[in-house]
Amino acid sequence: MSITEQKAAAGMELQSQESTYLDAINQALREAMEEDSRVFIIGEDVGVYGGAFKVTKGLFDKFGAKRVIDSPLCESGFIGAAVGAALMGLRPVVEVQYADFISCGWDQIVNVAAKIHYRTGDPVPLVIRAPSGAGLRAGPFHSQSPEGWFAHTPGLKVVAPATPFDARGMLKSAILEENPVIFFEHKYLYRRLKERLPKEAYEVPLGKALVRREGNDVTVISYGAMLHKAIEAAEGLAEKSISVEVVDVRTLTPLDRETLVGSVKKTGKAVVVCEDNFSYGVAAELTATISEAAFEYLDGPIVRIAPPDTPIPFSPPLEDAYLPQVVDITAAIEKLARY
Amino acid sequence: MEPTKEQLMDMYYYMLLGRAFEERLEALYRQGRIPGAIYLGRGQEASYIGSAYALKTGDVIAPTHRDMMAMLPRGMDVKSIMAQHYGKVTGPTRGRGEADYLGDLSKGIFTTVSMLPDFYPVAAGAALAFKYRGEDRVALAYCGDGATSRGDWHEALNLAAVMNLPVVFFVINNKYAYSTPNENEMKIADIADRAAGYGIPGRTVDGNDVLAVHEATLAAVDNARTERGPSLIEAKTMRMRGHAGHDPYDYVPKASLEEWEKKDPIKRYEEYLTGLDWFNDDEREVLATRVGNEIKDAVDFAEASPLPDPSEVTTGVYH
Ligand SMILES: Cc1ncc(C[n+]2csc(CCOP(=O)(O)OP(=O)(O)O)c2C)c(N)n1
Numbered sequence: 001m002s003i004t005e006q007k008a009a010a011g012m013e014l015q016s017q018e019s020t021y022l023d024a025i026n027q028a029l030r031e032a033m034e035e036d037s038r039v040f041i042i043g044e045d046v047g048v049y050g051g052a053f054k055v056t057k058g059l060f061d062k063f064g065a066k067r068v069i070d071s072p073l074c075e076s077g078f079i080g081a082a083v084g085a086a087l088m089g090l091r092p093v094v095e096v097q098y099a100d101f102i103s104c105g106w107d108q109i110v111n112v113a114a115k116i117h118y119r120t121g122d123p124v125p126l127v128i129r130a131p132s133g134a135g136l137r138a139g140p141f142h143s144q145s146p147e148g149w150f151a152h153t154p155g156l157k158v159v160a161p162a163t164p165f166d167a168r169g170m171l172k173s174a175i176l177e178e179n180p181v182i183f184f185e186h187k188y189l190y191r192r193l194k195e196r197l198p199k200e201a202y203e204v205p206l207g208k209a210l211v212r213r214e215g216n217d218v219t220v221i222s223y224g225a226m227l228h229k230a231i232e233a234a235e236g237l238a239e240k241s242i243s244v245e246v247v248d249v250r251t252l253t254p255l256d257r258e259t260l261v262g263s264v265k266k267t268g269k270a271v272v273v274c275e276d277n278f279s280y281g282v283a284a285e286l287t288a289t290i291s292e293a294a295f296e297y298l299d300g301p302i303v304r305i306a307p308p309d310t311p312i313p314f315s316p317p318l319e320d321a322y323l324p325q326v327v328d329i330t331a332a333i334e335k336l337a338r339y
Numbered sequence: 340m341e342p343t344k345e346q347l348m349d350m351y352y353y354m355l356l357g358r359a360f361e362e363r364l365e366a367l368y369r370q371g372r373i374p375g376a377i378y379l380g381r382g383q384e385a386s387y388i389g390s391a392y393a394l395k396t397g398d399v400i401a402p403t404h405r406d407m408m409a410m411l412p413r414g415m416d417v418k419s420i421m422a423q424h425y426g427k428v429t430g431p432t433r434g435r436g437e438a439d440y441l442g443d444l445s446k447g448i449f450t451t452v453s454m455l456p457d458f459y460p461v462a463a464g465a466a467l468a469f470k471y472r473g474e475d476r477v478a479l480a481y482c483g484d485g486a487t488s489r490g491d492w493h494e495a496l497n498l499a500a501v502m503n504l505p506v507v508f509f510v511i512n513n514k515y516a517y518s519t520p521n522e523n524e525m526k527i528a529d530i531a532d533r534a535a536g537y538g539i540p541g542r543t544v545d546g547n548d549v550l551a552v553h554e555a556t557l558a559a560v561d562n563a564r565t566e567r568g569p570s571l572i573e574a575k576t577m578r579m580r581g582h583a584g585h586d587p588y589d590y591v592p593k594a595s596l597e598e599w600e601k602k603d604p605i606k607r608y609e610e611y612l613t614g615l616d617w618f619n620d621d622e623r624e625v626l627a628t629r630v631g632n633e634i635k636d637a638v639d640f641a642e643a644s645p646l647p648d649p650s651e652v653t654t655g656v657y658h
Contacts, residue, residue, distance in 0.1 A: 044516075045518045045519060048518060052517070076489075076490055100454070104454055104491075137426075139440070141454065142376075142437065310652060310656050311435070313435045314435060316426060318651070320649065321650070321652040
């Protein structure tokens with residue numbers, strides 16, 4: 001079922017205007033702040049300026065400096081402060097200017113936020129939004145996809161929506177969560193995707209993968225910007241009579257193993273496509289999951305497509321070679337289909 | 340020590356070169372001829388040139404995103420800087436790095452990263468190496484006002500102070516960190532005051548006065564060389580362009596920019612030079628022509644250079 005069909009099924013009335021992925025996030029923030037006075041935003045340049053990418057545009061004017069806080073330049077400081085505010089009953093939404101800078105607040109995330117509940121049972125309702133991803137000629141320090149670091153850290157939930165509908169609905173769920181959520185927004189998608197979103201508020205639950213496209217021969221598992229390349233490859237292969245099922249992981253932690261494995265049991269073949277680099281990352285986890293749970297159903301090796309283990313290069317020919325492309329995905333699916 | 344005529348003209352040349360390079364870069368960016376982002380330091384020429392020109396061969400600098408001009412007196416070639424912006428193999432990172440995150444260790448310029456100010460501790464470490472080997476060398480780390488809010492900044496100053504390292508911490512206070520004005524960044528009026536917390540000297544200078552910056556840096560460098568340890572300089576100036584090329588820069592009042600335009604460091608230095616008996620328009624013309632040719636050559640060189648071969652994407656991760 002496509003997302004549009006899903007919405008129709010849910011009987012939701014749609015807005016007249018299309019929303020970009022970026023607008024969708026803005027809408028979720030606005031709604032959450034209207035609904036709950038405990039929700040506030042903190043980050044660099046999120047207030048008057050509306051954020052480096054303009055995701056928080058208009059929120060400062062609507063909610064004021066108390067709820068849309070322009071922080072000094074200090075990731076460790078404002079992430080730590082957000083943890084404290086969350087423990088005291090507020091619901092902070094942190095913006096990290098680029099996901100690349102999230103490592104500057106590393107310890108507050110992986111040692112403070114992630115390791116409280118296990119020891120004390122105290123909830124840490126905290127969302128950290130981080131624009132991630134490559135494809136924009138932004139080089140090694142403005143292109144990273146660090147979701148694997150956090151997906152590997154118990155105590156964090158890690159989310160990576162691929163559509164405006166999911167971005168809005170999953171951010172709403174993340175803000176309602178009692179756990180720290182790292183919300184990776186793929187900045188390549190910000191202004192490239194558009195769809196009509198529901199008028200009324202809605203949530204997309206965390207921890208649920210989605211079959212974006214049904215097929216019988218091969219399952220392709222992906223998320224974020226890569227999902228769209230996977231879908232493009234799948235559509236191209238339909239002309240060659242290869243029927244490809246595409247599964248959108250959507251939430252990396254907790255991982256919806258059931259949906260992934262269910263699809264692979266049906267097709268018997270799996271290709272995993274990630275933007276996180278090849279080794280020790282998300283692709284490895286997805287591959288291992290399938291191999292453990294669906295080994296007897298497999299009719300071929302599980303294929304992993306991910307960027308090489310290098311920093312992300314700036315120059316267009318290098319970046320294009322670095323990122324998995326539709327042709328790479330197409331070739332891999334085709335080869336596996338004929339296996 | 341008063342700068343010689345040659346030194347005065349050198350500084351003038353580098354300021355003109357920096358300004359001309361950025362003007363061309365901005366045009367190339369607007370024309371869509373370079374693939375990445377640009378961070379211009381227009382208005383900060385005196386801070387860059389006055390400080391970097393106070394260093395000697397063997398010293399090292401750690402510039403940040405906006406500090407390309409500080410590389411010029413260290414001998415960084417505008418051709419290679421331009422090639423970096425084009426993503427060409429002839430740039431110092433061979434098409435791998437973005438924007439002004441470039442350098443050349445052989446010229447004493449660290450190739451820094453975007454995370455601010457991650458090279459503050461690194462510069463302290465360079466100073467540690469100099470002290471360790473008993474060398475007469477100094478490290479100088481640049482950053483902006485915003486970057487002084489991060490822990491790494493404070494860790495670097497404290498560590499260097501405790502170990503008495505030959506390092507100069509040079510903060511260019513251009514009033515804004517992206518859109519964030521000083522008053523949202525800190526409660527103090529002078530960043531130089533932060534030095535007191537680490538027991539080292541701190542000094543504020545007029546960042547639009549190249550000679551004042553030069554003199555202050557010479558003194559700080561001398562302090563470091565004579566084993567009296569690190570110090571902090573704050574150069575007060577104004578960023579005359581948006582944070583990056585895409586930034587409409589609408590958060591700064593026009594009147595404020597107009598005021599600062601009157602304090603333009605190059606015009607101001609020209610006024611000073613004009614008052615000297617040996618300086619005349621011919622000297623200015625000669626330099627302007629030289630700079631114009633260098634910029635033109637840099638663009639020609641970058642455009643004629645090859646892009647990297649995609650097959651090289653995985654090489655060079657390890658030594
Ligand atoms: C740790 C970190 N967080 C966020 C950023 C994104 N960023 C790039 S420049 C900048 C503002 C820096 O201001 P300042 O230090 O005053 O230097 P200026 O840009 O004014 O030269 C920000 C927030 C960054 N580079 N590093």
